[in-house]
Amino acid sequence: MDTGGLILNVLVYLGSAVVLVSIFARLGLGSVLGYLFAGMLIGPWGLGFIDNTHDVLELSELGIMLLLFIIGLELEPRRLLAMRKPIAYFGGFQMGLSTILIGSAIMLLGISWQIAVITGLALALSSTAMSLQIINERNLLKRPIGQTGFPVLLFQDLMVVPILALIPFLSGNQVESQESTDPTVVGLTVIGASIGIFLISHYALSHIFRFVASTRLPEIFTALALLLILGLSTIMHELGLSLALGAFLAGVILADSEYRHALKSDIQPFKGLLLGLFFISVGMNMNFGLLFDDTVLIVTAAFGILIIKTAVLYVLAILTKLDVSERPLFSFLFSQGGEFAFVLFAFAATSGALEPDLSSKLILIVTLTMMMTPLLVVLNDRLIEPRFRKTAEQNLEMDEIDHESRVILVGFGRVGQIIGRMLHVNGIEPIVIENDPDHIERVRRFGYKTYYGDLFKHDVLKAVNAGQADMIILTMNNAASTNQAVELIQNAYPDLRIIARANDRDHAIDLYSMNVKEVTRDTFYSSVEMGKQILKHLGFSKEHIDNMANAYVERDIQKLMRQVDNRDEEKELISVALHSREQLEQTLELDNIDEESLDHQNPRLQPETPD
Template identity: 40%
Template structure:
C-alpha cells in the first residue's frame, strides 16, 4: 500500500505536469492529447523518474476510457445504434479484417514471425485508440462530420472485437488446454449473465434509484450514484473477463433514453476529462524511451510502417465501404492510423503467454505510443494542406454566363437573407439578378424557384458589368462575411457613385463603416432580437400594446444613439461614454412610460 505522502506527491506531479504541458501543446495547435503524452514521458522513469512505477496508476487511468465510453453510450440510444448497424458491423468488420490481414501478412513474411504471433500482431495493430481518436475529433468539433461518425462506428466495433481477441491470445499461444468444454460454457454463461444484469438493471432498477436520489436534492449524492453506476458496471464486466469500457458503453446505451441522461453526463464529464488525461499520461510514462535511443531506426521505421499501412487501408475502407469523399476518407485515415490502447492489453497477454519476447513487446508499446504522438501532427498537417489547396469545384458554363434583362435590383449573396429578398422581389414581379460563389447554393436556389442566380464574385468589375449593375437602381449586399460586404460596397460605390446600396451588417462597427460608404446598413439580428424581446415582455405580463410601445421606443432610441456614435466610433472611450449615457436615458424613458401608463389607469377604469 503506498504511503499517503507518496499519493499526495504523485497527485501533485500529475497535476503540475498536465497544467504545464497541455496548455503549451494547445497553444502550439498540437492538441491536448499530445500534451498529456509528453507530460507522461517527462515525469516517467525514462526521463525525470518522478513516478517510478507507471503500473501503479494504470488501473486508475483506465477509468478515463471507461467514463468516455459511458458518455458515448449516453449520447447514443438502442434505436440509433440499430440505425448505425451497417457502419458498425459492416465497415468496422471490413476495417479490422483487411488491416489485420495485411499487417499479419507483413509480420509473417517480412519479419519472419510465427503464424500465431503474426495473427495476434495483425489484429492487435488493426485496433485504433478509442480515447485518442474521439478526443482528437472532439477537439476539432468533427464528431458529427461524415468521417467523425464513421470513425466512431469503426472504433465501437473495435472495442467489441477486442473481447474475443483477448480471449483468443492464450489459445493461439498454445497455453493452458486444461479447460474443458464445460468450463468454457460456464464462462460464456457468466458473460451472458453479467450482460443480462446490466440490461435488466438499466431498464428497471436504475431509473427508480435516480428518482430517489434526485429527490434528496444533494448534488454530491447524485455524483456518487453516477460514478457507482459506471464503475460498478465496469467492475462487474471485468470480473467475467469482458472489457470494462464495453460494459460502461452498454450501461450508457441503456440509459440513453432516460430522463436523467443530461444529469448523468454533467456529473461524469469532469471526472472523464481528468481520468482520460491521466490515461494518456500513463501511456507516455510506459514508453521505453531508452529503446528509442538504442534502436532508433527500428522504432521509427516500425512507427512509420504502421501508419503507412493503416492510413491507405482506412482511406480505401472509407471510400468503398463508408461512401466518404476523398478528403473525409483521408481525415478518417489520419485519425485512426495510430495503434490503440487495447493493443497494450493484447500484447501484454501475448508476452506473458510467450508469444512475444520482452524486447519485441517494448518495441511494440513504443511504436504504438509514437504513432499516437504523431497523430495530432498529422491532423495539423492534413488541415493545413487542405486549407492551402482547397478543392476546386467545377462551375458549369450555364451558371457562369449571366444572361439577364436590365435588372432593377442586384443581389450579392444568396444565403438566408438574400433568398428572402429575392422571393419578395419575385412575388412583386420586380426584375433582379443575384450573384453567389457557391455552386451548391446556386443549383439549390434554381431548383426551387428558377430564380435568376448566377455564379460570380461581386468584387470583380467584369462580373458587375456582366450583371448590368449600371442599369440597376439598388445593389443589395447580403453575404454572411462582414469584410466581403464592406469591400463589395467600396467597389460598387467607386464604380457606380449614384447606386443605392443596402448592405447586411454584423454589428455596430460594421454599420459605421458601411455608412461611411453611403450605404444603408441593416443589422442582421437586430429586428429578430426586437421580436424576441417583444414576445418575452408579453409573456412577462405586459399587454401587446405596452410591449410594442417599449420595442418602438427602444428601436427609435437605439437608432438615434447609433447615429450619434457614428461621429466618434473610432474613439473607444467616447463610444463607451455615449453607451453609458444612452443606457441611463433609456431607463428614464421606460420609467416615464411606466408612470404615464399608471396615471392613465384610473381614468380608463371610470
C-alpha cells in the same frame, strides 16, 4: 502511498500538464501531443517523478475506464439506428480492409494466422479519444471530415466487444495459458454475462436513478454513476476481462436512459481533464527500454501501420467524395492505433493468445502511432493542405449563371438562407453567390440554386448582370470582407442599392459611414424580440411592450446615426449615449403615465387577456 506523496503526485500531474500543454498549444502542435510529452517527462522512463509502475498502470486503467464510459454514453441506440448505413458502410470498409492488409503483412513474416487476425483487428482500430479531441479543437464534427469519420469511430467502438469475445476462441492453438479453462467456455461466458448484465441493469437502473434523483442531491447522483461504472467493471474483471469493458458497457446501458443528459452534464466538466489524464497515462507507459532494444523493428512497424491505414482512409475519402484538400487530414486523423488496442492486447496476453513480450511491443507500437498523429496533422496544416487548396482554387472556375434576377444574394449561410427562403415564398428567385464549394454542395442537395463565385477574384458582378439588378444583399459574417465588397460594388455600380449585414454596432457604424443606407445588425432585432417575449411572460400588457420596444429601437437608431456623425470624437460619443438613455427613460415614463390614466392599473401587474 502516504497523503503527502499522493498530493505531490497530483501536483506533478497538474503542473506538467499545464506547462507542456500550454506550450504545445501555443506552438500550434495541439493539446494531445502536450499531454503525451507530459506523461513521458514525468514517467519512469523520463525524469522519474512518478516511478511506481504499479501506480502508473492503475492510473492508466482508470483513465481508460472513465474515457470509455463517456464514449458508451454517446452510443444512444436510436442514434445508432439512424446512422446504421454510414456506420456499416464507412466503418466496415475501413475496419475490414485495414484488418486484411495488416493481417496479411504479419503473416508474411511467418506468424500464425490466429495471431495475425487478433493483431490485424486490434491495429485496425483508431483512437477515438485522440481523433475526437482534434476534431473538437478544430470544430470539424459538422464538417464532411467529421460526418464521415464519426461513423467509422462508432463502428470500431461497437466491434470491440465481439473482438474481445473472439480472442478466447483463437487462443486455443497459441501459447498455453497457465489456467486450464476451456477458451470456448470463457468466450460464451463473456457473451452471456454481457447480455445478462445489460438486461438486468437496463430495467432496474431506471428505478434506482429515480429514487436517487428524488433526493435532489447532485453529488449523490454523480456518485451513483461512478458506482455503476466501478461495479460493472469489477464484474467483467472477475469474468476475466478488462475493467475498461465494464465501464464501456455502463455507458451503453445508460445511453438510452432518461437520466442520460443529466449524467452527461455532471460528467462533462471533467471530460477534458479525464481525456488529458488518459493521454498522460499513455505517455508514462512509453517503454523506452523496449524501444531501444528493438528500435528498427518497432519504428518500422509503427510507420507501416500508419502507411497502410492512411492509404485505406484515403480511398474511403475518395469514395465518400471528400474535397481533395480535406482528404490528407481525414486520412491522418484516424490512421493511428487506438486506446482499445491496449485493452485487446493486454487481454490477449492474459488469455494466452499472445506472448507477453509480443503484447508489450504491440502496445509500444500503438503508442508511437498515437504520438505521430499530432505531428502528421501539423505537417498537413503547414505543407500538404495549403498546396492542395491552392491547386484546387486555381482549377476552380466560377459557375456559369443561367438566369437573371432583380435580387443578388451574396453568402448563403444562416442569414442568407432565411432571406433566400422568404424571397422564394414570394416568387422571387435571387441569384445566390457563395465562395465555399463544400457548402454549395450541401445546399444544392436541398434544391437551392447556388453558384460558386469569389466576389474578389472573379468578375462576378458583371457575370450576374449587376447593372440590371434592383439590389445586392451582403450576408457575409466577416466585417472586413463585407466592407471590401461594399467598396467594390460602389466603384463599379454606384446606383445599385446595397443591403448589408453588420456583425455588431461598430461594424454598422462603419457601413453607414461608407454610405450604405440599409444595414441590419446581427443580434439587435432578435434581442428586442426576445426581450418582448420575456416581458409578455412576466405579465406586461401588449400595448406597453410594443410602445417600449418601438421607443427603444427608435432611440437606438437615432443614437447610432449620431455616433456615425461623431465617430472620431470619443467625448461626443459618450455624450450621445448618455443623452439617448435619458430620452428613452423619459419616453417610458410617459408610457406608464398614459397607460395608468387609461387602465388605472400598472401595466406590469395586468396580464394580457388571451383571445
